[in-house]
Amino acid sequence: MERYDVVVVGAGLAGLAAARDLTAAGKRVVVLEARDRVGGRTDHALTRAGVLETGGQWVGPTQTEVLALIDELGLETFRQFDAGQRVTVLNGADTRRLQEAPSISATGGAELAAVIERLDAMAATVSLSSPWLTGDAELWDSMTVESWLTSEVEDEEALQYLRALVPGIFSAEAPELSLLHFLFYVKSAGSIADLLRIEGGAQESRVLGGSHLISERMAEALGDAVRLGTRVHTISHDADGVQVVHDGGEVSADHVIVTLPPTLAGRLRYEPPLPAARDVLTQQVPMGSVIKVHLVYERPFWREAGLSGQAFSTVDPLSLTIDNTPPGTDHGVLLGFFEGRHARPLSELTPAERQKIAVDCVVRFFGPEAAEVLEYVEKDWTMEEFSRGCYGGRLGAGVWTQYGHALAAPVGRIHWAGAESAEVWNGYMDGAVRSGRRAAREILG
Amino acid sequence: MERYDVVVVGAGLAGLAAARDLTAAGKRVVVLEARDRVGGRTDHALTRAGVLETGGQWVGPTQTEVLALIDELGLETFRQFDAGQRVTVLNGADTRRLQEAPSISATGGAELAAVIERLDAMAATVSLSSPWLTGDAELWDSMTVESWLTSEVEDEEALQYLRALVPGIFSAEAPELSLLHFLFYVKSAGSIADLLRIEGGAQESRVLGGSHLISERMAEALGDAVRLGTRVHTISHDADGVQVVHDGGEVSADHVIVTLPPTLAGRLRYEPPLPAARDVLTQQVPMGSVIKVHLVYERPFWREAGLSGQAFSTVDPLSLTIDNTPPGTDHGVLLGFFEGRHARPLSELTPAERQKIAVDCVVRFFGPEAAEVLEYVEKDWTMEEFSRGCYGGRLGAGVWTQYGHALAAPVGRIHWAGAESAEVWNGYMDGAVRSGRRAAREILG
Incomplete structure (x- = not known):
C-alpha cells in the first residue's frame, strides 16, 4: 500500500491550499478527487463571450488569503462592472417599482x-x-x-x-x-x-480567466500528487495512521484532511465510526439550492440604456442578476441566480424550460432586447453529485449551540477543512483557502 | 447475479413488515441487514430481572397495525405499571417540588x-x-x-x-x-x-418477552430471505430494475425498498444520483439523541413508598424515569432517559460516569435506596453505527414546506419506508410497520 504523510480528500480550494502548504513544508501528500477536474465549487464554461464561471467567482478586498494566493499564482483580478442604475422589484403594495422610481x-x-x-x-x-x-x-x-x-x-x-x-x-x-x-x-x-456590496465588498473583483484557475495553478504545481476520478468511500483510522479507500485502491498516511462539506463528509464510511457529536452534526448542515445561469447577448445593451445589469426582485424566480461580461469581448453577459425556494421546483424542469423562465425575468427587468439570447449556460448545483448544493452548508436553529464544536475539531488523525469550517469568510473562496491552510497547520504544528 | 422481485434494505419493523406482505403475495424477496441482528431500533439485553428493551418498547391502543401484527405473531402484551405518585421537579421559582406538593x-x-x-x-x-x-x-x-x-x-x-x-x-x-x-x-x-399518556396513550402496554420479538418472529417466518451482516452501500437503478451492492456481493430485483431513516438512506450511493429534492431532504432529517438506561434493584422499593417510579424533571439530566419491571421477577427496574441536550455531552463520558449521574438523579427522585443498584444497562443510540440516533429523524424549520414531498415519494423503482415516512404514528413502531406495508402496496398495486 502506498504510504504518505497526508492524504487530502477533495481537490477544491481547501484541499489544494492544504496540499500546497504541506508540500512546501516537505510533507509527502496525495490529493484524491472524485471529479475529473479540480476546483470543487468553482468551475467554468467556455462560451462565445469567453470563459464564464459557473460556480464561485468573486473576491473582495478583505479576502486577503485568497487575494494573496491569486497573486502568488501569477493570476490577476479585474473589477466587477458596476455603473448605471439598478432595477429593484418589490411587491409591497402590489406594485413593481423599476429604477425610475425610488426602489423602497x-x-x-x-x-x-x-x-x-x-x-x-x-x-x-x-x-x-x-x-x-x-x-x-x-x-x-x-x-x-x-x-x-x-x-x-x-x-x-x-x-x-x-x-x-x-x-x-x-x-x-x-x-x-x-x-x-x-x-x-x-x-x-x-x-x-x-x-452585499460590490465596491469594497464580497463582489468587488473577479479573476481574469476564471476563478477555477486558482485551483488549476495549484494543481499544476502539485503534479502527480493530485489524482482525479478517485472517489473515496472509506476512511479507517487508528493510533498508527489512516487508510483511505477509494473506488480504485487505497492509500495510507499519518493524517487525512477531509475537505468535503459536512453533509458529504458524513456520507463517507469511517472505521471506527465517528464520535456522536461529529456524526450527528453532519446530519444537519444541508447545502443551499442554487441554479446559476448565464445569458449571452450580442452586446451589453443594458449599459446603453444607463442600466448596470443588476436586478434585485422579491418576487421573480430569477431574483438577482448582474453584468458578468468578461474583459475582451464585445458580447454582453447577464448572470442570474435561481435561489432557495425558486431553485427547488426549477431543478425538476428541463434546461429549455428554465431558460424560458430566466428570459421572461430579464425581459421584465431590462426590456424586450433581453429576449435576444445568443447562448444560455446554466449549472444546477443541487444536481452535482460531488457538491449536492451551493453555495454552501448552513446551520439551522439549534445546531450551532448543540453541535458547533464538532465543525472543525479534528477526530484523532482526521482533520476537517472546507469553506463551512472557516472562521473568517465562512462559505467563500477565501474561507475555503483559510480552512485548508488551518488544517495543514494542525498537522505541521 | 441473484435476481429477486424485491430487495428490502434493513430488517427492522418496516423492512420485515414489507417483506412479509410481499412474500404473502407470492413475491420473491430478500432482506439485507447490516447488523448481525434484526429489529433495527428495537433491541434487548438479558439481565437478572429478565429481558429489558434497550430501544422502542411501548404500544398503545390506537396503534392498531402493530397490535394486529403482535397478535398474528402469537405474542402478548401487558400493561405498563402505573400506580402511585409521580415525582415532578420544576425549578420555576428556584424550588424543587416533589410529589408532596402540587407539581405545578x-x-x-x-x-x-x-x-x-x-x-x-x-x-x-x-x-x-x-x-x-x-x-x-x-x-x-x-x-x-x-x-x-x-x-x-x-x-x-x-x-x-x-x-x-x-x-x-x-x-x-x-x-x-x-x-x-x-x-x-x-x-x-x-x-x-x-x-404522553400511559393508559390510553403511547405508553400503555409492552410486549411480553420484549418488542424485538416482533421482528424476530417475522424474520423466522422469512427464513433464508433475511441476510444479516450484509451492509448495502450502492443502489443502481434504471428502467430494467435495481442492483443492490453490499460488502459481500450484489443482488438484482425489480424494486428496492429502503427502510433506513432518511439521514442514513442519504449515505448510500445511488447510480444515477437521486433527484435534488430527495437528496437534499436526506441532508436535513437529523436523528434524535437519547441514551436509554436501566437500573436493576433487589426489589421495586419505590412501590412500597407509594411511588410509581415515574419522574419528570425540567432540570435533571435524567429527565424521565418509569418503572420498567418486567413480569415474573422480584427485582425492580427503573428505566430512565438522557435526552437531547443532556444526551449529547454524556455521550462522550464512560458508562461508569453515566451510571453515576443516573444514580444521582434517581436518588434525588426516589431517595437513598435508589443508590443500591444491582445492575446497570445502557444504550447510547447516537453511537449505533446503523441508527446514529433515536427515537427518530425530525424536521427542523423550513424542511416540511421545502422538501416534505420527497419524504415518501418513490424514485423510479426505489421505494422509501421506515418510521419517518409514516403518516400515522410517525416515529413509532406502529408507524414503522405501516410504512413497510405501504411500500409493499406501492409495489403490489
Missing part, C-alpha cells in the same frame, strides 16, 4: 438601514472561534431568521427586502437559518455591507 | 392545559398526507417550537414544563423542531395526550 419607500428605507445596523451590532458580539459561547447564543440559536425579522421589522417593504436578501447570501430561505448562524456569517465576513 | 402552580396548570388544547386544535388542521398543504403550513414551518412557546406562553412554570416535554417526545430540543413538524407529529399520533 422612505419609511421602509429608514427601517431597513436601522435593522441592518442592529443586526451588524448583534453580529459584532459573536465569537468566531466558538459561536456557541456568544453571550446571546442560546436565544439567537433558538429562533429562525424569519422569526426574528417578523417580530422586529414593521415596514412591509423593508421586511420583504430583508427576507429576499437571505437567499441571495445563503441560497436558502429565512426560515431555514438559525439567527445565530446568520449573525456568525455576517461577523465572519465583517458586516452585512461586506457581504 | 394553579396558574401554570391552567395555562398548560389551555396551551395543550390550542396546540391540539392547530394539529387537527394538519394534512397528514401533505403537511406542506396545511392552511398555515408556511407560517408554522417558518418558526421553531421554542419561538412559538416563548411568544405564546406566559407562565414560567408552564413554559418550562412544555419545553421539557419536547425532548421526551422527540429526544431533541424545542429550537430544533419546526412548529409544523411538532403539529404534524401530534396529528399523526392523534393528540398530545395520545403521545
Whole structure:
C-alpha cells in the first residue's frame, strides 16, 4: 500500500491550499478527487463571450488569503462592472417599482438601514472561534431568521427586502437559518455591507480567466500528487495512521484532511465510526439550492440604456442578476441566480424550460432586447453529485449551540477543512483557502 | 447475479413488515441487514430481572397495525405499571417540588392545559398526507417550537414544563423542531395526550418477552430471505430494475425498498444520483439523541413508598424515569432517559460516569435506596453505527414546506419506508410497520 504523510480528500480550494502548504513544508501528500477536474465549487464554461464561471467567482478586498494566493499564482483580478442604475422589484403594495422610481419607500428605507445596523451590532458580539459561547447564543440559536425579522421589522417593504436578501447570501430561505448562524456569517465576513456590496465588498473583483484557475495553478504545481476520478468511500483510522479507500485502491498516511462539506463528509464510511457529536452534526448542515445561469447577448445593451445589469426582485424566480461580461469581448453577459425556494421546483424542469423562465425575468427587468439570447449556460448545483448544493452548508436553529464544536475539531488523525469550517469568510473562496491552510497547520504544528 | 422481485434494505419493523406482505403475495424477496441482528431500533439485553428493551418498547391502543401484527405473531402484551405518585421537579421559582406538593402552580396548570388544547386544535388542521398543504403550513414551518412557546406562553412554570416535554417526545430540543413538524407529529399520533399518556396513550402496554420479538418472529417466518451482516452501500437503478451492492456481493430485483431513516438512506450511493429534492431532504432529517438506561434493584422499593417510579424533571439530566419491571421477577427496574441536550455531552463520558449521574438523579427522585443498584444497562443510540440516533429523524424549520414531498415519494423503482415516512404514528413502531406495508402496496398495486 502506498504510504504518505497526508492524504487530502477533495481537490477544491481547501484541499489544494492544504496540499500546497504541506508540500512546501516537505510533507509527502496525495490529493484524491472524485471529479475529473479540480476546483470543487468553482468551475467554468467556455462560451462565445469567453470563459464564464459557473460556480464561485468573486473576491473582495478583505479576502486577503485568497487575494494573496491569486497573486502568488501569477493570476490577476479585474473589477466587477458596476455603473448605471439598478432595477429593484418589490411587491409591497402590489406594485413593481423599476429604477425610475425610488426602489423602497422612505419609511421602509429608514427601517431597513436601522435593522441592518442592529443586526451588524448583534453580529459584532459573536465569537468566531466558538459561536456557541456568544453571550446571546442560546436565544439567537433558538429562533429562525424569519422569526426574528417578523417580530422586529414593521415596514412591509423593508421586511420583504430583508427576507429576499437571505437567499441571495445563503441560497436558502429565512426560515431555514438559525439567527445565530446568520449573525456568525455576517461577523465572519465583517458586516452585512461586506457581504452585499460590490465596491469594497464580497463582489468587488473577479479573476481574469476564471476563478477555477486558482485551483488549476495549484494543481499544476502539485503534479502527480493530485489524482482525479478517485472517489473515496472509506476512511479507517487508528493510533498508527489512516487508510483511505477509494473506488480504485487505497492509500495510507499519518493524517487525512477531509475537505468535503459536512453533509458529504458524513456520507463517507469511517472505521471506527465517528464520535456522536461529529456524526450527528453532519446530519444537519444541508447545502443551499442554487441554479446559476448565464445569458449571452450580442452586446451589453443594458449599459446603453444607463442600466448596470443588476436586478434585485422579491418576487421573480430569477431574483438577482448582474453584468458578468468578461474583459475582451464585445458580447454582453447577464448572470442570474435561481435561489432557495425558486431553485427547488426549477431543478425538476428541463434546461429549455428554465431558460424560458430566466428570459421572461430579464425581459421584465431590462426590456424586450433581453429576449435576444445568443447562448444560455446554466449549472444546477443541487444536481452535482460531488457538491449536492451551493453555495454552501448552513446551520439551522439549534445546531450551532448543540453541535458547533464538532465543525472543525479534528477526530484523532482526521482533520476537517472546507469553506463551512472557516472562521473568517465562512462559505467563500477565501474561507475555503483559510480552512485548508488551518488544517495543514494542525498537522505541521 | 441473484435476481429477486424485491430487495428490502434493513430488517427492522418496516423492512420485515414489507417483506412479509410481499412474500404473502407470492413475491420473491430478500432482506439485507447490516447488523448481525434484526429489529433495527428495537433491541434487548438479558439481565437478572429478565429481558429489558434497550430501544422502542411501548404500544398503545390506537396503534392498531402493530397490535394486529403482535397478535398474528402469537405474542402478548401487558400493561405498563402505573400506580402511585409521580415525582415532578420544576425549578420555576428556584424550588424543587416533589410529589408532596402540587407539581405545578394553579396558574401554570391552567395555562398548560389551555396551551395543550390550542396546540391540539392547530394539529387537527394538519394534512397528514401533505403537511406542506396545511392552511398555515408556511407560517408554522417558518418558526421553531421554542419561538412559538416563548411568544405564546406566559407562565414560567408552564413554559418550562412544555419545553421539557419536547425532548421526551422527540429526544431533541424545542429550537430544533419546526412548529409544523411538532403539529404534524401530534396529528399523526392523534393528540398530545395520545403521545404522553400511559393508559390510553403511547405508553400503555409492552410486549411480553420484549418488542424485538416482533421482528424476530417475522424474520423466522422469512427464513433464508433475511441476510444479516450484509451492509448495502450502492443502489443502481434504471428502467430494467435495481442492483443492490453490499460488502459481500450484489443482488438484482425489480424494486428496492429502503427502510433506513432518511439521514442514513442519504449515505448510500445511488447510480444515477437521486433527484435534488430527495437528496437534499436526506441532508436535513437529523436523528434524535437519547441514551436509554436501566437500573436493576433487589426489589421495586419505590412501590412500597407509594411511588410509581415515574419522574419528570425540567432540570435533571435524567429527565424521565418509569418503572420498567418486567413480569415474573422480584427485582425492580427503573428505566430512565438522557435526552437531547443532556444526551449529547454524556455521550462522550464512560458508562461508569453515566451510571453515576443516573444514580444521582434517581436518588434525588426516589431517595437513598435508589443508590443500591444491582445492575446497570445502557444504550447510547447516537453511537449505533446503523441508527446514529433515536427515537427518530425530525424536521427542523423550513424542511416540511421545502422538501416534505420527497419524504415518501418513490424514485423510479426505489421505494422509501421506515418510521419517518409514516403518516400515522410517525416515529413509532406502529408507524414503522405501516410504512413497510405501504411500500409493499406501492409495489403490489
